[in-house]
Amino acid sequence: FTVLPPVIQGLGTSGGFDFRLQDRGGIGSTQLQQWARQIIQDGSAQSGLVGLYTLFRADVPQIFIDVDRTKAKTLDIPLNDVFGTLQAFLGSAYVNDFNKFGRTYQVKVQAEPQFRVQAKDINQLEVRTNNGAMVPIGTLVDVEDTLGPQVVFRFNLYPAATIGGKPAPGFSSSQALTLMEEMVNTKLPPSMGFEWSGISFQEKQVGGEAMLV
Template sequence: EEDDGYFLAVVQLPPASSLERTQAVGKQINKILDSYPEIKDYIGISGFSVMGGGEQSNAATYFIVLKNWNERKGKEHTAEAVVQRFNMEVYGIQEAEIFAMVPPAIPGLGATGGLQLQLEDRHNLGATEMQRAVETLMEHYRNYPALASVSSQYQANVPQYFLNIDRDKVQLMGIPLNSEFTALGYYMGEAYVNDYVQFGHIYQVKLGAGDRAQRVIDDVLKLSVPNASGEMVPFSSFTRVEEQLGMDQINRYNMYSTAAVTCNVAPGSSSGEGIRQMESLIKEHLGDEFGYEWTSVAYQETQAGTTTTVVFVMALLVAFLVLAAQYESWTSPVAAVMGLPVALLGAMLGCYVMGTPVSIYTQIGIILLVALSAKNGILIVEFARDFRAQGNSIRDAAFQAGHIRLRPILMTSLAFVFGVMPLLFATGAGAGSRIALGAAVVFGMALNTLLATVYIPNFYELMQKLQEKFSKKQ
């Protein structure tokens, strides 16, 4: 995840909590945010859930803007570090479930960061079973080290009022059925009437009853609708108010009823590890009762999961074929590219030392190492072939090539390593991607220079002996 200079916080109170309770929790959050020196400004919106994408009296969303990167240097002041401290501190607020998260790595792919999936009720088990499944995931995720948190805004036990309209009475009273629904829409909501122009601006006219008509549920029974004779008939004569539990929002994804679930990856773990462990969590604890589909950035990553391997193999194949065409040999290129395993080991070591997961930027660095490591091998193999053509023995040719090219290889490789080393100490916007790329390239190229330069002549000797032995048999 990148430090984009801001993060989000989501607040969720128990079902049907009033807006006043939500605002009271917001005051506690405000005190915590005011104590953070890294925070420049913030805004809290009570009654709105960025996760659910709608209005909820028991939810709130905070947008927290951090100070400039120059004013908060050091890993302990990054957005991710601030989010971790904030989550630990708000854990003590018992009135609500509060968690913060960084924005998505790619703007536009999801409302928040983390791994997002849709848990699908493919067998039509109902909202109660869906709620149980979500709670099961939130209860057992701690057994999976790559998952820092699993959260969901899904609620199937929200207290609600159900207006039970007796349609038989409505027909006996001569009241058109759509009249009740129209009256409910006007009084409990609003309806668009028309537009008018005044002072050079266009204004909309909307019809609604206002807040006074929506204070208590009994106000609904006081509404009246005209019958066929023009007489006003109160709702109480054909409507009953019943209490029930249900969902506050009904969401569908690919035609299935779904619950949106967000997973945050633990520090030091890659998103790929988080995806695999989340899939294992669903399979072990939910089985085949529910399906799931990844969305947002996680969907793009799962779709491109095998692409990285294909790209790496193609890069290695192209390098090998180009060298085979240049040397007119199938064995010499093998010796030239044998420095790559050491470079890969160095890249993994760099990720471990710098504490960065194997991200897409690390993979880009590995692709670069294919060419950079082959460069050193080419310099040695090229001279070894020339010495062999002059009549030297295979061992002498390999030794002389390694001896002559050692200094130029060290000079060029170390110059490159020191040139890209500032990537390891990057700060500010985009620092995460630069550190990940630098860790792979710097450590991979440094280890390749120190070790591969020594054993590539040995590989040339081995491959050249095999080639000449095979040629004699032919």
């Protein structure tokens, strides 16, 4: 899909409308994704709307790590050390800064790529107990493949999916907003809601008002 520049430079990152579909009843990210796709499908059938899209995805492959807190306590291993080890080896951990050639550089530690390529590599990591012994993390965690949202967006505190789009040729932006509202008001369950953001919010706020010069 193509993305137009914003009508007012500096207000938003693209043109068209900015619709936020909200999960107000805790139905979960999977249902939120399904409703977002349903709205896009229904909106695409409207003659006054074009280019509907969403970047929200609730089925991104992920790895879920379940730490056995009871066993960690029995082995005298602080939970912060377990999480810190996972972060340092799989992600990165900030150490300090140093200056060289008139510039400041950050020092970060991280495992070499060949030691963090596969999920099973997590079991080979080791964490230190308070007594100084090294224990494989594989004895403390269960690693599972799962699906989930890559990013959990929130809008006015509610989990939300952003839906973008624009009016079709021959339709005004206010007509496009009205079409979206009429469509979702007849379809959304009570556990769902929506709000406008960016320039669409400003348009709804001042719609119908006349400016005095």
